Amino acid sequence: MPELPEVETVMRGLAGRLEGRVIRSADLRRADLRWPVPAGFAVRLTGARVENFRRRGKYILMRLSGGDSVVLHLGMSGRINMIPAPVANAVGLGGAPLPVLHEHLVLVSEEGVRIGFVDPRRFGSLDLVPTENEDTHRLLAGLGPEPLEAEFDAKHLSAALAGRRTPIKAALLDQGIVAGLGNIYVCEALFRAGISPRRLAASVAGARAERLVPAIRQTLTEAIAAGGSSLRDYVQPSGELGYFQHAWKVYGRPGEACERCPGGAACQGIDRIVQSGRSTFFCARTQR
């Protein structure tokens, strides 16, 4: 599921409820995620105060008093369930909370806010790293620049793509080139930039990179403003749906006319192809 806009939305939701709060209990129910969750994980969280959050690419970092940062990745199917503190003396129908399938970590704050990390496919991960060394964590060390920061510009992108003989689609999915893009937003950004996903990455350096950088920025910024895209299982921590999926211009819309092809005979509609095993959606007429 989650690409940069969804991860950002999840992080903001967590920050709103947890920042400055103390974790009363941490219950790790499964440790066999993408990688084994380290021994003692839950103990290190229990009693710690949540200082603040940071997002790096698709990773959420939760900084704790005591010097640890939790490194959370949502994988393909990860999400956060957040239940506000129960009203005093409230009696639920039937009492006991419904068991949540695939809920691997449950945190309860001192105020009684309940945070659940749910991840059916278990491609997500949980780890700890000293806050002062966050960026040296093995999963973060190789990440490219943040696409919404100033450091990400056409000059940097051109340099990163130089000599790359792989399709631009694959290059943009490479988190070492730029951090946070996934299958949906790469398709959308390439459409906006008018660049074919099949074009060799090296040939995007230059004028096309000048178009691609703002296209990526705009796509991500608009998606964050919409609360991300809700597909299948993605919801904001509050349970609200993101609505950016309604703004997709090519992703998931094979056969439809693209908005830049007003019904002309030259337009064959939005194409779906497979690149490195994953679906790519694009307009063959307007993306070159």
Next chain:
DNA sequence: ATACGCCCCTGGTGGC
């Protein structure tokens, strides 16, 4: 160094 399959895992959907 780069690039491409394969694999990890569960669940939903659509065809027969």
Next chain:
DNA sequence: TGCCACCAGGGGCGTA
């Protein structure tokens, strides 16, 4: 109704 193939927002790893 049942079964099965295929698809899904990620990404590390082994191999060529």
